[in-house]
Amino acid sequence: MLRTYEFCLSAPGKGFGNRLVDYIVTGCIPVVVRPGGLLLPLEPALDYDGFAVQLPFEDIPILPSILANLSRHAIWKKRQRLMEVHKMFLWDEGYGQAYEVVREQMLQILKK
Known part of the structure; x- marks a missing residue:
């Protein structure tokens, strides 16, 4: 059902x-209400x-x-970017890239 919505409130x-992850992987543009330094x-x-x-x-x-x-163009650009980053949030072997992304971020943190 999420795939049918343009925006999803998070x-x-x-x-x-x-x-948030569900929205990203289904292509629904997240609308993120952010408190403070979250x-x-x-x-x-x-x-x-x-x-x-x-x-x-x-x-x-x-x-x-x-x-x-x-604008329709801004929405299209957000959808294009979602298609580029959604794998970063998936953990399934062979398709998802979450393990690799988290591992790389942890290595960067440890180097500091």
Whole structure:
């Protein structure tokens, strides 16, 4: 069903990270409501602006206008980027790249 939606709301709460991953791998553009300094999976290495809409809590009242003002081209670019990054969130052997991405990020952290 998620594949049929243009945007999927990902607000903090129980299951926040799981919902976000579900949206990414199904091609639904995540609309991420971000509290404070919350880091999303694979951040800061992965730039979410390319495939998601992000906003702070205080902008929730203007969310409909934010989404309505996105051009068809901007939405297309976000969908294209989702197609590029979705494998980074999948753990299945032979297709997903999550293991490799997390491993590389951990190695980078340990080098610091």
